[in-house]
Amino acid sequence: MKIGILISGRGSNMVAIADAVANGEIPLSEVAVVISDKADAAGLVKAAERGVETVVIERNGRKRAEHDAEIISELNKRGVELVCLAGYMRLLSPDFVRAFPNRIVNIHPSLLPAFPGLDAQRQALEAGAKVSGCTVHYVDELLDHGPTILQREVEVRDGDTVEELSARILNEEHAAYVEALKMIAAGEA
Ligand code: GRF
Numbered sequence: 001m002k003i004g005i006l007i008s009g010r011g012s013n014m015v016a017i018a019d020a021v022a023n024g025e026i027p028l029s030e031v032a033v034v035i036s037d038k039a040d041a042a043g044l045v046k047a048a049e050r051g052v053e054t055v056v057i058e059r060n061g062r063k064r065a066e067h068d069a070e071i072i073s074e075l076n077k078r079g080v081e082l083v084c085l086a087g088y089m090r091l092l093s094p095d096f097v098r099a100f101p102n103r104i105v106n107i108h109p110s111l112l113p114a115f116p117g118l119d120a121q122r123q124a125l126e127a128g129a130k131v132s133g134c135t136v137h138y139v140d141e142l143l144d145h146g147p148t149i150l151q152r153e154v155e156v157r158d159g160d161t162v163e164e165l166s167a168r169i170l171n172e173e174h175a176a177y178v179e180a181l182k183m184i185a186a187g188e189a
Pocket of ligand 1: 012086107109170173
């Protein structure tokens with residue numbers, strides 16, 4: 001399974017995936033490329049340190065479809081079969097979703113359908129949720145939407161700050177993403 005990972009920033013989920021692939025936890029798979037839409041994404045250095053090819057494709061004021069077409073072309077050039085969004089902060093164009101039918105996955109830091117969009121952890125705190133977590137799902141044309149592959153729950157503690165809750169969820173995200181990819185590799189998702 002040739003995996004392409006899209007990032008925009010820190011890249012901790014990308015690292016979790018790359019390390020799980022490297023240590024054989026996700027069998028018969030390879031991270032073919034990490035693509036960032038931001039040249040200064042910290043994740044680019046982490047990918048390079050792991051010997052994974054990195055490519056920067058910035059938006060540069062182009063239309064979304066045009067930007068996405070370049071990303072699709074780079075993914076196709078490398079024979080990518082599964083696209084993992086890992087902190088990629090852009091909505092994909094319909095053409096992108098159609099180019100990889102049922103082969104794009106995303107991770108989101110809430111129990112979808114609760115709290116889609118930005119600042120999901122803050123949304124959970126402000127709503128007074130007692131439980132939150134993360135969701136790995138197939139991507140469709142809507143934001144943070146599409147069939148769920150798996151979710152992991154995290155307790156929301158009294159007095160939690162956004163940072164504390166986010167850190168607890170992030171810990172589960174890394175395990176959830178690896179588990180979801182194992183399921184996909186095994187044809188179980
Ligand atoms: C994660 O919380 C992920 O769920 C969300 O953006 C964040 C990315 O973090 N989509 P990282 O770049 O993987 O460290």
